Amino acid sequence: MALSRPAHSGLALSRLLDRIYDAAGVLAGVAMIAIVLIILAQVGARLAAYPLRGGAQFAGYAMAAATFLALPHAFRRHAHIRITILLQALPDRARLVLDVMGLTVATVIGFWFAWWSYDLAYISWEIGEISQGDVAVAMWIPQIVMVVGGALFALSLLHTLIETLVTGRPFVPEGETGLDAAADR
Known part of the structure; x- marks a missing residue:
């Protein structure tokens, strides 16, 4: 008896990837909360005349984490700024071609990054690079978040490019035309 592949395996994979992007978005939110908590701890420590070492350094690491981890989630939710005025003036086929070209270039740049x-x-791990802030931190630790966020963003770009090619529809939020999407930006 031959095993058959589920009819919607591509859809299931797409949903799984979207859940991963959403999880990265949640982690970005946690990093933002960490920034607030670090700043509050610094203020409290100053009021108590006990300066908190490394607060700005760790807030910076959390900001980088929030930035890079939010990229795939924001992209898939159409939260990145996108100029669609040119696309609106084009026929559907030309709009699709430009969308595919833009997604292709963005995907290449995303994987390159x-x-x-x-x-x-x-390299930071290999040479044992340590931060020069108040607290010594192996630099590969905060940098790995940039790697994960960048890789997930590149994957989200490729995911969207493949969806666009398979469906033959430009990457526009559901229920919106290019004009509506531009008005929301």
Whole structure:
């Protein structure tokens, strides 16, 4: 008896990837909360005349984490700024072609960035690079978040490019035309 593949395996994979992007978005939110808590701890420590060492350093690491981990979630939720005025003036076929071209270029750049982020973190680990802030931190630790966020963003770009090619529809929020999407930006 031959095993058959589920009819909607591509849809299931797409949903799984979207859940991963959403989880990265949640982690970005946690990083933002960490920034607030670090700042509050610094203020409290100053009021108590006991300066908190490394607060700004760790808030910076959390800001980088929040930024890079939010990229795939924001992209898939259409939260990135996108200029669609040119696309609105084009016929559907030309709009699709430009969308595919833009997603292709963005995907290449995304994977290029992810690769070089990985290379940076690997070299930092290999040479034992330590931060020069108040608290010594192995630099590959905060850099790995940039690698993960960058790789997930590149994956979300490829995911969207493949969806666009398979469906033959430009990457526009559901229920919105290009004009509506531009008005929301």
